Amino acid sequence: MLAVDGASSLTEQVIESVREAIHSGELRPGELYSVYQLAAQLNVSRTPVREAMLRLAEAGMVRFERSRGFRVLRRDPREIAEVFHLRLLLEVPAARIAAGRAEPALIEAMRGELDAMRAAAADHDEPRFMRHDCAFHELLLAAGANRKLVSMVGNLRDATMTLGASTVDRSRTLADIAAEHEPILAAVEAADADATARAMRSHIAHMGELLLAQVAAENGVAAAPEDVDLIHSA
Amino acid sequence: MLAVDGASSLTEQVIESVREAIHSGELRPGELYSVYQLAAQLNVSRTPVREAMLRLAEAGMVRFERSRGFRVLRRDPREIAEVFHLRLLLEVPAARIAAGRAEPALIEAMRGELDAMRAAAADHDEPRFMRHDCAFHELLLAAGANRKLVSMVGNLRDATMTLGASTVDRSRTLADIAAEHEPILAAVEAADADATARAMRSHIAHMGELLLAQVAAENGVAAAPEDVDLIHSA
DNA sequence: ATCTGGCATGTAGCATGCTGCATGTCAACG
DNA sequence: CGTTGACATGCAGCATGCTACATGCCAGAT
Incomplete structure (x- = not known):
């Protein structure tokens, strides 16, 4: 250490x-x-x-x-919900804006990260997976042209990463998560702002629910409905 | 000092x-x-x-x-635009949620802050005005039930307050700004979520434009169109 | 006159001594 | 036996000494 x-x-x-x-x-x-x-x-x-x-x-x-x-501080399901609520509020509009401006180079870079995510998922290498997941999102956010937004989302992501730590094997889940990025990338490639926003929203909301359920399970209970609602109220 | x-x-x-x-x-x-x-x-x-x-x-x-x-760091018009873009992304949805839950006590407290804002505006007391302005927004945000959001918006507001400093007399503007809060309060009182969101959006966007114009004027130019667009793209 | 190299200066960053305070403990007292 | 109060312990927070380093300046060489 x-x-x-x-x-x-x-x-x-x-x-x-x-x-x-x-x-x-x-x-x-x-x-x-x-x-x-x-x-x-x-x-x-x-x-x-x-x-x-x-x-x-x-x-x-x-x-x-x-x-x-x-x-x-103890992991608080409420906090997870709040973080993902915020990420939805910030990342979905940012993705919508970015979708209209995606250069071919950006698409290519994002595809590279997605491929790397898939490889990491196959290797059960969660840290590597998270790095590329993070890079994928940041590439898209950066195209949204609000630097402060990018750094704030980065902080939120850091918070969830340390909060959402887990030793359970999630190789299957990792592959699923990687797959969720495909529609996002496709929508960006098609310059379809609405589809990009929808895909991003569904992806982030899903991630939030996963983490919420996981933390709740560690506490031996089901996720509180109001926390789930908070995520979806964005 | x-x-x-x-x-x-x-x-x-x-x-x-x-x-x-x-x-x-x-x-x-x-x-x-x-x-x-x-x-x-x-x-x-x-x-x-x-x-x-x-x-x-x-x-x-x-x-x-x-x-x-x-x-x-030098005041950057771009940063002002980014901050207000973020505030729109966060505060408008938060206000919408809060509108559905406003207790009479909250309404009363908000009215108190609004009155205090008017009084401070009449006294040309900008610091006092800003305090009550801040309190008004925080009361509403707190009802939105995302603590992290409240603190993040607070940080953004702090940033703008020190960024947007100015020695120009703004007493007229202060009264105008206070007046902009009336429709927000009215919409919250009527539990009209859409109207609350509209009023909040218009208020924050207006504040952003004012500050943007002010900082641009200090640099001797007009506000950059892309910065104005960024605010309104939220 | 111009270029170059060493030195003085001032800085952030790290280490460590010092102080007031909150809390837990234990002994003396009722 | 229960209560209270002084003391020991350990902490964050502040002050200050110390070090490596980037930069600007000036002397000396070309």
Whole structure:
């Protein structure tokens, strides 16, 4: 768990380490940790750890408790629903706009990512799959020409990726998810804005439902109807 | 410019001070500053200043330049357009949802804020006006039941408030802006979702155009058509 | 006069000492 | 035995020392 990323600043390396640690279950939700302790574990000083945790706190992954330490927040189905509600509100219109402007080079790049997703799904390589999934969406969003929107959606995606961690084998699901991107790409290629928006909406809503169900299942219950409704109210 | 806010942490006080300093023109866009210098001016140590600037950098108000200091970013009309595009994408649907759930207490509270806005406009008190404007929107958003959305819109609003600073007398405009809130409130009171969405859309788009025109005028040109289009493409 | 190389300067970033505070613990008292 | 209050513990937050580095300047060479 040593911070040996090739990244630039120690703070960013710590952020990445903590993300992975949460993802892998090394840092458990609900538990209290301290900057001291984490700094010792990562073999860096307290300052970059503190700055990293402050940024994660701002992102809502962690909460500082006065004179006690910080707590990794428990996965909240409600939050998943909120994130996907937001992604629908942002990504669907962005995709609609982008559909009218897709250059051949963009189509080609997106197809490349889709192929890479399929390959990663076949290899059961979830991290690689997620990278290409992410790249696919970002390529389309970038064509929508609102840089702030792109970065905000990126943050939302990061949140879901660490939130939605799971060790269950999802190879079948991965292939399904990859398949959902085909209609999106086809609609973009056809420069059909409405179809692009529909495909994107259905894809994101589906992803949201999957994650919602998964987190609910971990809590031993079914997904709350109001959370499902929130996603679909977008 | 001493950091004597009633706020909690020094870092937050510094953030507020710097926001005000940018707003008041004390810190000029394009200029280079250093954490050392600012810490001395504010009479605090470098650490909270550094943390404050990092957070402002994340918000896009400032950019660190390796071994040189940080630069206050110039007001970019494009960014204004992007922010209002986002606000339309988020606030209009949120208002639509909230319209169906407005309790009498909410209506009353919103009316209170609207009255306060009118009073502040009459007093030419822009900061007070902005506070109540902000409160009005937040009341409605909170009824929309997506907490993440509320906080994201809050961040966007903060960005525009410091971006859109101006010393021009806008008392007439302030009264106009207050008046734009009346149809929103009326539509919410009537539980008319479509009318609420229309009123909110028109209000936010109008605000965006005003700020866009203002910043463009400062640069001595008219607002770029593509920026105006971006706002209306939401 | 122009080019070049070393040095002074100022910076972000990291490490670490210091302080006030919240909480848990345990002993003394009723 | 129950209650209360002082103390120990551990924390975040702030201050400050330290280091590597990018840049600008100036002297000296061509």
